[in-house]
Amino acid sequence: MDIVEGTISLNLPEGSNEVLLKNLYLSCDPYMQMLMSKIEGLEGFGTYSPGSPLTGYGVAKVLESGHPDYKKGDLVWGFTKWEEHSLVPSSQILFKIEHTDVPLSYYIGILGIPGMTAYAGFFEVGLPKKGDRVFVSAASGAVGQLVGQFAKFTGCYVVGSAGSKDKVDLLKNKLGFDDAFNYKEEPDLNAALKRYFPEGIDIYFENVGGKTLDAVLLNMRVHGRIVVCGMVSQYNLAQPDGVTNLANLIFKRIRIQGFGVADYYQLYPKFLEYVVPKIKEGKIVYVEDIVEGLEKAPPALIGLFSGRNVGKQVIVLARE
Numbered sequence: 227m228d229i230v231e232g233t234i235s236l237n238l239p240e241g242s243n244e245v246l247l248k249n250l251y252l253s254c255d256p257y258m259q260m261l262m263s264k265i266e267g268l269e270g271f272g273t274y275s276p277g278s279p280l281t282g283y284g285v286a287k288v289l290e291s292g293h294p295d296y297k298k299g300d301l302v303w304g305f306t307k308w309e310e311h312s313l314v315p316s317s318q319i320l321f322k323i324e325h326t327d328v329p330l331s332y333y334i335g336i337l338g339i340p341g342m343t344a345y346a347g348f349f350e351v352g353l354p355k356k357g358d359r360v361f362v363s364a365a366s367g368a369v370g371q372l373v374g375q376f377a378k379f380t381g382c383y384v385v386g387s388a389g390s391k392d393k394v395d396l397l398k399n400k401l402g403f404d405d406a407f408n409y410k411e412e413p414d415l416n417a418a419l420k421r422y423f424p425e426g427i428d429i430y431f432e433n434v435g436g437k438t439l440d441a442v443l444l445n446m447r448v449h450g451r452i453v454v455c456g457m458v459s460q461y462n463l464a465q466p467d468g469v470t471n472l473a474n475l476i477f478k479r480i481r482i483q484g485f486g487v488a489d490y491y492q493l494y495p496k497f498l499e500y501v502v503p504k505i506k507e508g509k510i511v512y513v514e515d516i517v518e519g520l521e522k523a524p525p526a527l528i529g530l531f532s533g534r535n536v537g538k539q540v541i542v543l544a545r546e
């Protein structure tokens with residue numbers, strides 16, 4: 227591939243089924259940190275190597291295609307790289323963007339992996355029912371803000387935790403959570419959860435791990451469900467924070483289940499049917515934190531671990 231003064235000349239070799247993409251929007255995700263470390267159990271997840279562009283989810287425009295499913299001008303989302311243009315093998319899953327009357331950045335947020343993660347985790351793993359009491363950590367983030375809104379659509383009572391007053395206000399005033407608290411200002415998380423859930427928690431949507439999980443274990447109801455989506459507080463630690471209250475899994479007969487969104491891609495059409503009308507009718511809110519330019523991507527990624535992002539962290543490279 228030759229890139230000359232902003233124009234690209236590409237001759238895909240005869241028989242090639244690769245796709246040349248112009249990357250428009252890139253996603254910053256907490257899991258990317260883990261791919262930079264050597265973590266036992268993560269082998270096979272495509273860990274990063276120094277000198278190569280990071281891989282991750284993005285929204286892109288097809289510039290050339292040797293694959294019959296994609297043609298020049300198509301908009302797609304899927305796995306790409308942190309670079310302006312990417313040549314991707316057709317074996318790499320790319321979803322064609324059908325609804326272009328919503329912001330394209332949504333395909334790395336509410337209509338992409340975070341949206342699918344919230345949907346699969348909450349409905350398929352959490353098995354919610356009306357009246358359930360739901361707690362969500364990292365609740366104002368890309369995934370959490372949707373879990374809370376899905377919980378409200380289901381008729382649940384939902385409380386979120388987040389790391390600043392502004393985020394707590396967002397949860398209560400814009401995202402429709404019944405209540406929210408700033409975990410950084412709660413010296414005793416167990417006492418805080420008892421305040422918000424005097425009758426206990428039916429579903430905990432776990433995004434952070436560590437001390438929050440430990441306090442939640444003391445506050446689950448009998449036969450409660452813990453949906454383990456992520457543990458962002460743990461990804462940068464050499465030694466994981468100790469979780470000491472695991473015996474409650476027995477006392478309360480709790481089901482705790484980890485999940486990976488990739489196991490649920492077959493639900494994507496059903497998910498779109500659920501969520502697209504809600505977006506178009508203004509029934510769902512999606513908060514994004516948008517920065518411009520590839521040079522802003524590394525600090526944005528690092529910022530996820532201090533809570534600098536408010537909502538889904540998006541990097542814009544080009545708008546089309």
Ligand code: NDP
Nearest residue numbers: 256364367368369388389455456457458459486487531533
């Ligand atoms: P977010 O947009 O929520 O960004 C991360 C947020 O985590 C920060 O804004 C910060 O919010 C919070 N945070 C960071 N460090 C800590 C800490 N030490 N303790 C508590 N909170 C912290 O990210 P996503 O919504 O994209 O991801 C949420 C979780 O879902 C992550 O754990 C991620 O790995 C996981 N995930 C899992 C998937 C799966 O298939 N299982 C797929 C996609 C995501 P605050 O200011 O509130 O602290």
